Amino acid sequence: MSLEPASPPVVPQASHFGSDAAREQAAHVGMWVFLATEVLLFAALFTAYAVYRVDYPETFRAAREHMKVGIGTANTYLLVTSSICVAFAVWSVRQERTGLATFLLLCAVVLGLGFLTLKGVEYAAHVREGALPGRWYALEEFPRPGASLYFTLYFVMTGVHALHVLVGVGVLSVLTVQTAWGKYSGRYHTPLELGGMYWHLVDVIWLFVWPLLYLV
Numbered sequence: 001m002s003l004e005p006a007s008p009p010v011v012p013q014a015s016h017f018g019s020d021a022a023r024e025q026a027a028h029v030g031m032w033v034f035l036a037t038e039v040l041l042f043a044a045l046f047t048a049y050a051v052y053r054v055d056y057p058e059t060f061r062a063a064r065e066h067m068k069v070g071i072g073t074a075n076t077y078l079l080v081t082s083s084i085c086v087a088f089a090v091w092s093v094r095q096e097r098t099g100l101a102t103f104l105l106l107c108a109v110v111l112g113l114g115f116l117t118l119k120g121v122e123y124a125a126h127v128r129e130g131a132l133p134g135r136w137y138a139l140e141e142f143p144r145p146g147a148s149l150y151f152t153l154y155f156v157m158t159g160v161h162a163l164h165v166l167v168g169v170g171v172l173s174v175l176t177v178q179t180a181w182g183k184y185s186g187r188y189h190t191p192l193e194l195g196g197m198y199w200h201l202v203d204v205i206w207l208f209v210w211p212l213l214y215l216v
Helices: 020-055 057-064 069-094 097-131 148-178 192-213
Strands: none
Touching: 020 148, 057 069, 057 148, 057 192, 069 097, 069 148, 069 192, 097 148, 097 192, 148 192
16 A cells, blocks of 8 residues: 555636626627627617618508507606616625525516516517517508518517517526525626626617607
8 A cells, every 4th residue: 555645636727717897798709799680680670670660661551550669668767767677686796695686586577577578468469469560460441561571570569579578578487586595795696697688678679669669
């Protein structure tokens, strides 16, 4: 039996990933690149809307008056308020106030679910009226093809946005649980910041969708 002392265990080092600051910076850059692709996606939808609105200005104006402005406005308040809650939640974690951050994130999740609920109510009303996209369009109040194109763009734009809201609610739900467990602190809260960036983008996109489809 050898009397030589055992070799110390090998401690894996992730030096190839750089320092904590470098990893945090890389995470933020990656999120900004992802958000840029999302902006390009919605920019293409906004461009399509602008092109068809030029082709059918009167029909688009008449179809827009058929929108549920009250629901759209209420959804705007819900998203803006939820975005403010997320911003204060990140600030609270930086101040080591995880209890307050958890409460604010939970509020943001509830507000996001409220947005989806109202959007579902609005969709149901459109279905009953026959204001549907493409060949399912059956609203005789407005002529084809302009009104049909309007409601097609409406369902595509709001549907894609609602999908982003659904993903955001899921992300915020996970972050809420992790914050309640004390995973984040003043020293480490990068995932919370990244989730907040995504939610703010969802909010900002709606601030363009809302006036375009409901007000202008």
